[in-house]
Amino acid sequence: xxxxxxxxxxxxxxxxxxxxxxxxxxxxxxxxxxxxxxxxxxxxxxxxxxxxxxxxxxxxxxxxxxxxxxxxxxxxxxxxxxxxxxxxxxxxxxxxxxxxxxxxxxxxxxxxxxxxxxxxxxxxxxxxxxxxxxxxxxxxxxxxxxxxxxxxxxxxxxxxxxxxxxxxxxxxxxxxxxxxx
Amino acid sequence: xxxxxxxxxxxxxxxxxxxxxxxxxxxxxxxxxxxxxxxxxxxxxxxxxxxxxxxxxxxxxxxxxxxxxxxxxxxxxxxxxxxxxxxxxxxxxxxxxxxxxxxxxxxxxxxxxxxxxxxxxxxxxxxxxxxxxxxxxxxxxxxxxxxxxxxxxxxxxxxxxxxxxxxxxxxxxxxxxxxxxxxxxxxxxxxxxxxxxxxxxxxxxxxxxxxxxxxxxxxxxxxxxxxxxxxxxxxxxxxxxxxxxxxxxxxxxxxxxxxxxxxxxxxxxxxxxxxxxxxxxxxxxxxxxxxxxxxxxxxxxxxxxxxxxxxxxxxxxxxxxxxxxxxxxxxxxxxxxxxxxxxxxxxxxxxxxxxxxxxxxxxxxxxxxxxxxxxxxxxxxxxxxxxxxxxxxxxxxxxxxxxxxxxxxxxxxxxxxxxxxxxxxxxxxxxxxxxx
Amino acid sequence: xxxxxxxxxxxxxxxxxxxxxxxxxxxxxxxxxxxxxxxxxxxxxxxxxxxxxxxxxxxxxxxxxxxxxxxxxxxxxxxxxxxxxxxxxxxxxxxxxxxxxxxxxxxxxxxxxxxxxxxxxxxxxxxxxxxxxxxxxxxxxxxxxxxxxxxxxxxxxxxxxxxxxxxxxxxxxxxxxxxxxxxxxxxxxxxxxxxxxxxxxxxxxxxxxxxxxxxxxxxxxxxxxxxxxxxxxxxxxxxxxxxxxxxxxxxxxxxxxxxxx
Numbered sequence: 001x002x003x004x005x006x007x008x009x010x011x012x013x014x015x016x017x018x019x020x021x022x023x024x025x026x027x028x029x030x031x032x033x034x035x036x037x038x039x040x041x042x043x044x045x046x047x048x049x050x051x052x053x054x055x056x057x058x059x060x061x062x063x064x065x066x067x068x069x070x071x072x073x074x075x076x077x078x079x080x081x082x083x084x085x086x087x088x089x090x091x092x093x094x095x096x097x098x099x100x101x102x103x104x105x106x107x108x109x110x111x112x113x114x115x116x117x118x119x120x121x122x123x124x125x126x127x128x129x130x131x132x133x134x135x136x137x138x139x140x141x142x143x144x145x146x147x148x149x150x151x152x153x154x155x156x157x158x159x160x161x162x163x164x165x166x167x168x169x170x171x172x173x174x175x176x177x178x179x180x181x
Numbered sequence: 182x183x184x185x186x187x188x189x190x191x192x193x194x195x196x197x198x199x200x201x202x203x204x205x206x207x208x209x210x211x212x213x214x215x216x217x218x219x220x221x222x223x224x225x226x227x228x229x230x231x232x233x234x235x236x237x238x239x240x241x242x243x244x245x246x247x248x249x250x251x252x253x254x255x256x257x258x259x260x261x262x263x264x265x266x267x268x269x270x271x272x273x274x275x276x277x278x279x280x281x282x283x284x285x286x287x288x289x290x291x292x293x294x295x296x297x298x299x300x301x302x303x304x305x306x307x308x309x310x311x312x313x314x315x316x317x318x319x320x321x322x323x324x325x326x327x328x329x330x331x332x333x334x335x336x337x338x339x340x341x342x343x344x345x346x347x348x349x350x351x352x353x354x355x356x357x358x359x360x361x362x363x364x365x366x367x368x369x370x371x372x373x374x375x376x377x378x379x380x381x382x383x384x385x386x387x388x389x390x391x392x393x394x395x396x397x398x399x400x401x402x403x404x405x406x407x408x409x410x411x412x413x414x415x416x417x418x419x420x421x422x423x424x425x426x427x428x429x430x431x432x433x434x435x436x437x438x439x440x441x442x443x444x445x446x447x448x449x450x451x452x453x454x455x456x457x458x459x460x461x462x463x464x465x466x467x468x469x470x471x472x473x474x475x476x477x478x479x480x481x482x483x484x485x486x487x488x489x490x491x492x493x494x495x496x497x498x499x500x501x502x503x504x505x506x507x508x509x510x511x512x513x514x515x516x517x518x519x520x521x522x523x524x525x526x527x528x529x530x531x532x533x534x535x536x537x538x539x540x541x542x543x544x545x546x547x548x549x550x551x552x553x554x555x556x557x558x559x560x561x562x563x564x565x566x567x568x569x570x571x572x573x574x575x576x577x578x579x580x581x582x583x584x585x586x587x588x589x590x591x592x593x594x595x596x597x598x599x600x601x602x603x604x605x606x607x608x609x610x611x612x613x614x615x616x617x
Numbered sequence: 618x619x620x621x622x623x624x625x626x627x628x629x630x631x632x633x634x635x636x637x638x639x640x641x642x643x644x645x646x647x648x649x650x651x652x653x654x655x656x657x658x659x660x661x662x663x664x665x666x667x668x669x670x671x672x673x674x675x676x677x678x679x680x681x682x683x684x685x686x687x688x689x690x691x692x693x694x695x696x697x698x699x700x701x702x703x704x705x706x707x708x709x710x711x712x713x714x715x716x717x718x719x720x721x722x723x724x725x726x727x728x729x730x731x732x733x734x735x736x737x738x739x740x741x742x743x744x745x746x747x748x749x750x751x752x753x754x755x756x757x758x759x760x761x762x763x764x765x766x767x768x769x770x771x772x773x774x775x776x777x778x779x780x781x782x783x784x785x786x787x788x789x790x791x792x793x794x795x796x797x798x799x800x801x802x803x804x805x806x807x808x809x810x811x812x813x814x815x816x817x818x819x820x821x822x823x824x825x826x827x828x829x830x831x832x833x834x835x836x837x838x839x840x841x842x843x844x845x846x847x848x849x850x851x852x853x854x855x856x857x858x859x860x861x862x863x864x865x866x867x868x869x870x871x872x873x874x875x876x877x878x
Contacts, residue, residue, distance in 0.1 A: 037269035442851020
């Protein structure tokens, strides 16, 4: 019979017993790995991810016409640009731009401009999609909230917005089928 | 000055906190140094296992609640979405569903341990009562939780059980309408069950805290039922029982994991994978296995007793089966705690356990079915027998045993070897200091 | 002292017996239905997996035979990638079905071909339409059928191949069909599978037995798409836990070695 039932075993600071250490480490690693499913369940689920790309059939969009589609919960402006609009966009010197970007970099196929319709100032949806709406001083889009003006390439020209309208990831599956995202 | 009676521990930040809010010294005293009888067997693991399961249920429940939709049009589909589209959703759902089963497995073992070793006796009566409160809250939580997936059993189980309250005279129907929030189990019912199902586990947590505080007042019981006499009878909880509890928990979780990953629907009812159809009653309505004994008791009262109709009688019997647990400390007045030293009680304990299992079996079957082909013994008859025995055990047997049983001689202490030790005498009734 | 004394061993045995008894009470179909035969399935057991070739054939059976009446609402076309279909193949399969979408800018609902992110299109817009087209009986959604019946895959297979001649003298009610495995024996669904009912893309002969097996394999996948991941992860987790339990138990023994208990 032992009298030594008090603090005993691996608890004292000096004896780092391998068995207790490995038990603790094993349990700890297991615990950390076990936590991952809980955290990951908060990430976008498969059905949400499936909607993270959309395909848009633009065969019915005429020259000079603009359409809006919804992508990842946000409006996306698709502009089938006229020759004039393209020229104006391409002829702009970069020094005129707050957020310098060439039109070529933003619209690989010049007749199609696709931008996310969210003002880079504080997030309102700019006007200009409908023919009856204001387009701002550069014929692009106009944000009614704080008067940001965007040009025919969706670049900020006047007003408080710091950046151009964002261009989403894009690819042309065919001449009339655009994959966004 | 620190509020506790011990010195603040640690240095630096720990001491700064502890002087103002003595959490660390509290934990040091109540968990690290807490003297526990050294002779616990593995049945004493289940308190820690239950705590782990409660935390697991709450954590899985919260992440599931982020994805679940408590609307009758959306609920079933939202659960399937969790199973298919949410990352690891199937794992969270199966852990939560099987977690309920394993929570009840653990709580029943924990309770039977208490009954065998007399852990409900003086001075632990309130500890036991708090435990029964936890059981009741668990049962309510589990019942409401099962409704949420909105399967056939969810809906019909809810319908049957809520309908029972109409048996209450005068106000019964009004109560049922109040519970439903309508004229049948429907969207308002589902919504409120979700709100309460989310709430109750936190109430359980609160009562568990009280349960543990009460335990620390009296100290733990032990397999001999004999109070510790000094440090030779105990060990500090840490590291001895933190280690043993970890080992026991790991084994329990291994069994749990086997079911979650390889037999996740073993304990469930296949019919609940069919969406609730209010116009289509299933052939057999059964609750989850852990309710089956109570369901059997409910269904066994098929006769009127004086002015109490059978339906009301069944409801009363079912609740009585739980409430009889509250008064157990006063039904069993034997001064000896542990069944180890109660040779007659021991036998009746095992019979009682078998009776509970039989009740569970009866609860899962159709009352009119024959038990054996060719013998005109119905399941219902076994239900009567086992229900009778359940109440007989508590209300007649235990009080009588308390008076008439001659217990075996108790050991002087935990440390003293039982064999050959100087016990008080062959025909001992317990010495006064051992009296419960 | 052993881990489990005599009494505690009895307790364990009693407990498991109890569980088995209670579980077996999930008893079988009432009435004169035959119990389905136990079959061996590719997906059964700890190491079971989906027989993808069979499940692909099963999809064909579903689309050509069952989808006329039965929906598969919980499955999305994109899920078919799990069975080995390419994105292009899935787009083709999906585009064969029309989905109601909208409202458009004029406020009208419109039809469009399904895309991979859509769920399988149902043959009927709602339960009432389904019943009206099927003599008042509602053909159930098939996604979870394998999980919704005791006997699972064995039962579904038996049901599909169980359209036998009724025993002499049995009167089959109008609008019903005799099935040896269905509870009560009279099922509203007429026999769905016939020899060569489907021409399999991979050339497998389409016997009733083959089609039943294939469609059940497909339905099992539809009911439990996570099965393979679940079993794979489970194997690792359980092995880990067994090792952890062993280490912790060894630690406990070591720690308690000099305590008289």
